[in-house]
Amino acid sequence: xxxxxxxxxxxxxxxxxxxxxxxxxxxxxxxxxxxxxxxxxxxxxxxxxxxxxxxxxxxxxxxxxxxxxxxxxxxxxxxxxxxxxxxxxxxxxxxxxxxxxxxxxxxxxxxxxxxxxxxxxxxxxxxxxxxxxxxxxxxxxxxxxxxxxxxxxxxxxxxxxxxxxxxxxxxxxxxxxxxxxxxxxxxxxxxxxxxxxxxxxxxxxxxxxxxxxxxxxxxxxxxxxxxxxxxxxxxxxxxxxxxxxxxxxxxxxxxxxxxxxxxxxxxxxxxxxxxxxxxxxxxxxxxxxxxxxxxxxxxxxxxxxxxxxxxxxxxxxxxxxxxxxxxxxxxxxxxxxxxxxxxxxxxxxxxxxxxxxxxxxxxxxxxxxxxxxxxxxxxxxxxxxxxxxxxxxxxxxxxxxxxxxxxxxxxxxxxxxxxxxxxxxxxxxxxxxxxxxxxxxxxxxxxxxxxxxxxxxxx
Numbered sequence: 267x268x269x270x271x272x273x274x275x276x277x278x279x280x281x282x283x284x285x286x287x288x289x290x291x292x293x294x295x296x297x298x299x300x301x302x303x304x305x306x307x308x309x310x311x312x313x314x315x316x317x318x319x320x321x322x323x324x325x326x327x328x329x330x331x332x333x334x335x336x337x338x339x340x341x342x343x344x345x346x347x348x349x350x351x352x353x354x355x356x357x358x359x360x361x362x363x364x365x366x367x368x369x370x371x372x373x374x375x376x377x378x379x380x381x382x383x384x385x386x387x388x389x390x391x392x393x394x395x396x397x398x399x400x401x402x403x404x405x406x407x408x409x410x411x412x413x414x415x416x417x418x419x420x421x422x423x424x425x426x427x428x429x430x431x432x433x434x435x436x437x438x439x440x441x442x443x444x445x446x447x448x449x450x451x452x453x454x455x456x457x458x459x460x461x462x463x464x465x466x467x468x469x470x471x472x473x474x475x476x477x478x479x480x481x482x483x484x485x486x487x488x489x490x491x492x493x494x495x496x497x498x499x500x501x502x503x504x505x506x507x508x509x510x511x512x513x514x515x516x517x518x519x520x521x522x523x524x525x526x527x528x529x530x531x532x533x534x535x536x537x538x539x540x541x542x543x544x545x546x547x548x549x550x551x552x553x554x555x556x557x558x559x560x561x562x563x564x565x566x567x568x569x570x571x572x573x574x575x576x577x578x579x580x581x582x583x584x585x586x587x588x589x590x591x592x593x594x595x596x597x598x599x600x601x602x603x604x605x606x607x608x609x610x611x612x613x614x615x616x617x618x619x620x621x622x623x624x625x626x627x628x629x630x631x632x633x634x635x636x637x638x639x640x641x642x643x644x645x646x647x648x649x650x651x652x653x654x655x656x657x658x659x660x661x662x663x664x665x666x667x668x669x670x671x672x673x674x675x676x677x678x679x680x681x682x683x684x685x686x687x688x689x690x691x692x693x694x695x696x697x698x699x700x701x702x703x704x705x706x707x708x709x710x711x712x713x714x715x716x717x718x719x720x721x722x723x724x725x
Contacts, residue, residue, distance in 0.1 A: 326566030369396025
């Protein structure tokens with residue numbers, strides 16, 4: 267018997283009073299860094315050991331069509347705010363000041379809240395982001411593994427933890443949080459630092475004791491045997507830390523009514539090659555291709571979710587806030603600007619109700635303030651469970667990865683090898699193209715982005 271009073275959380279649902287819910291679950295939201303769909307064994311990956319995630323998928327729900335943004339910080343903003351990127355993303359590495367997050371929503375609902383792991387969204391205070399406490403790696407890509415620099419709500423100054431491994435410290439803080447909050451309703455957001463480059467030894471790598479713990483491959487943006495070996499170790503350690511969380515929940519007796527949500531923030535790093543059987547998959551982080559945006563997604567909730575569920579509905583990061591709200595009776599705060607929320611709850615997929623099938627989902631990378639590194643990555647697409655159309659409003663400049671107006675049949679061409687030109691449309695693909703284009707037109711690129719000169723409305 268599903269005890270929570272359900273409320274549909276759709277676009278523009280905010281500002282109303284929350285619903286009372288009975289026996290509300292705890293929620294742990296885990297996001298791995300630079301981990302594409304192809305890396306998990308439960309998704310058919312054969313390069314890495316992921317037994318804990320595979321078990322969560324086996325005993326919970328696995329989603330085969332989750333798509334994130336092409337880089338990490340836009341996915342973080344979309345996930346936390348429940349909004350498509352063009353509404354509120356202004357610069358790389360920033361959460362717009364005053365933008366409500368799922369932390370605020372869960373605080374308002376009476377949950378104890380914490381964020382632990384990788385932040386990378388500018389300055390952080392509890393009021394700004396909606397978490398009662400935080401324990402984070404904040405700045406560069408060099409300070410989160412060996413001898414990490416940690417920012418904590420318990421201390422105003424960052425501290426360097428000499429001789430420690432960042433992911434282990436994050437786990438220890440999580441373990442302590444779970445012990446302290448085991449008799450309360452809690453929301454833990456765990457944006458993992460693993461498996462982000464630079465690729466370095468883990469405590470289970472040979473080099474941890476005998477070599478340089480800060481060792482980085484000189485050519486980290488191209489295939490390199492050292493990169494590949496350390497990435498393999500990092501995937502295993504990422505999975506190990508998720509297993510630690512599951513074991514801790516079991517130890518405390520709160521596993522049954524705790525939801526674990528897991529996804530990747532974007533595709534795998536470009537220097538990595540992975541296998542799904544005989545199929546080699548090159549990482550394409552930073553690209554809007556399938557290999558750059560198709561990410562793993564698992565939801566596990568023993569009390570309510572039967573094992574072995576596989577869903578192919580399209581899911582985007584904005585949907586997680588909507589699902590949390592529906593599960594708990596929490597109510598999102600109205601966002602700034604247009605006030606629109608874009609998430610659609612996937613709860614029915616978890617509890618055996620008719621699935622809310624998106625007609626289309628939008629994935630995009632559009633910027634207002636661009637650093638040199640990110641210019642030329644702009645683009646957007648829409649997709650459903652079968653079709654994907656790159657937007658006519660923007661495209662990646664100077665690259666052949668994709669062009670505006672290209673349509674792909676993901677059911678028969680999941681790695682986007684054969685674009686369908688309009689002149690080659692079948693009646694089915696022509697209908698899909700028309701519907702996808704109409705959806706894009708409902709979500710135009712704002713003038714503030716078109717006026718920069720980097721994106722042209724007719725590219």
